[in-house]
Amino acid sequence: MDRNDPLPPEIELAQLLQHCAARDSAAFRLLYDRTSPILFARLLRMLRRRSVAEEVLQEVYVRIWERAAQYEVNRGRALAWMVTIARYCAIDLMRRERLTLVGDDALAEVADESTAEPGAFEKPNHFDDCIGRLSQNTQQCLTLAFVEGHSHDEIARLTSNPLGSVKSWIRRGLMSLKDCLSKERQTA
Amino acid sequence: MKSSNRELVDRLAAEYVLGTLRGRARRRFERWLVSPQVRVMVNDWEQRLSGLEPSLQKVTPPARVWQGIEGRLELGRSRRSAVRWLAIAATVLLAILGLFTLRPVDLVATQQANIEADAQTIYWRVKLLGDNQELSVQVLARHPLESGKSHELWILPAQGNPVSLGLLPTSGTQHLVLTAEQRAALAGAKQLAVSVEPAGGSPTGLPTGEVIHVAPLSPA
Numbered sequence: 001m002d003r004n005d006p007l008p009p010e011i012e013l014a015q016l017l018q019h020c021a022a023r024d025s026a027a028f029r030l031l032y033d034r035t036s037p038i039l040f041a042r043l044l045r046m047l048r049r050r051s052v053a054e055e056v057l058q059e060v061y062v063r064i065w066e067r068a069a070q071y072e073v074n075r076g077r078a079l080a081w082m083v084t085i086a087r088y089c090a091i092d093l094m095r096r097e098r099l100t101l102v103g104d105d106a107l108a109e110v111a112d113e114s115t116a117e118p119g120a121f122e123k124p125n126h127f128d129d130c131i132g133r134l135s136q137n138t139q140q141c142l143t144l145a146f147v148e149g150h151s152h153d154e155i156a157r158l159t160s161n162p163l164g165s166v167k168s169w170i171r172r173g174l175m176s177l178k179d180c181l182s183k184e185r186q187t188a
Numbered sequence: 189m190k191s192s193n194r195e196l197v198d199r200l201a202a203e204y205v206l207g208t209l210r211g212r213a214r215r216r217f218e219r220w221l222v223s224p225q226v227r228v229m230v231n232d233w234e235q236r237l238s239g240l241e242p243s244l245q246k247v248t249p250p251a252r253v254w255q256g257i258e259g260r261l262e263l264g265r266s267r268r269s270a271v272r273w274l275a276i277a278a279t280v281l282l283a284i285l286g287l288f289t290l291r292p293v294d295l296v297a298t299q300q301a302n303i304e305a306d307a308q309t310i311y312w313r314v315k316l317l318g319d320n321q322e323l324s325v326q327v328l329a330r331h332p333l334e335s336g337k338s339h340e341l342w343i344l345p346a347q348g349n350p351v352s353l354g355l356l357p358t359s360g361t362q363h364l365v366l367t368a369e370q371r372a373a374l375a376g377a378k379q380l381a382v383s384v385e386p387a388g389g390s391p392t393g394l395p396t397g398e399v400i401h402v403a404p405l406s407p408a
Contacts, residue, residue: 022309028263032257036253036254037246041244041245041247042244045242054249058260062260062334066400067400069305069309070305070400077238084234091210095210122238123238123239124236124239142240146240147241147242170206170208171199174199175199177236178236
């Protein structure tokens, strides 16, 4: 993992979450200041539209405050826990609003807002090796789904592949990834 | 869980985490998250797929986002509106009335579950009395709750769907005489769960909202 990790230290975030669970609103504000630029960037990537991403970001932090007590400190990965909440909120919104693909003009809206260095998440052991063993098509489908939040239909349209192929690449890709990660863990 | 079911649920868990499980299927799957086994599968997939997280340039959100959050959670401000005072007065009155109307409990607690954030913060203590004939719920710490929502308590039976034990109180102690269905579900059950539902409780008879606590039942 990159030693110059620019992300807020996990331990500090975990502690802030614990304080949030004890209803400490000052800690919550600090947590927001530290993490909202990361979560906002992640939401923009999925939702594209600023106004929508802002609305979802509010919902995300309301949920983080309400669920802080559920965060298990000993599991670590505080930022990953928060990003997961953000991803699910974005997917929920897409489901509710049936947001469809938006054009490149909306993409441009978010393009040049960056102010800080890129972040890095700790990957599971052997992740790159295992994902590298999947076909290019499969890797592309998984990324479009996970990173951009696209549905099966959208991925089929975007990549000009039949829906059935997209579904089966994803299904088989996920299972191969799981097998590979567990085998590598056993042999490690 | 049978192994064929387990494989199916694991596949659904994978697509739930990936985000490709959509629409009604996603909603239905979320209801299964009451099951600790399903939650373990989801957690494992969250961990596996976290490797796909992209490195992104940070983008600072505008100040209005925080203002919105602050407003929604009423942080740092106490809104001392007449309505709020009235609500407090009503709660106090009910608590006083409650002191006079509580009937003596003659059944002995046999099992209990603490619904808690951690050992220091217990929100509700649930006791099963006698041979699962009655239940008492005591509020020890007030659980935060969005307006327009209720907390609903569920039995996670050894087999089958969760069975409701009704809405959780926000203060004081509540007693409930259990129905035959609830008693049957409690036989062999090892856990209770709490979900967030629309005010008044789940419209479907099954958890529809987020399951926020799962607590083990242990001998009292």
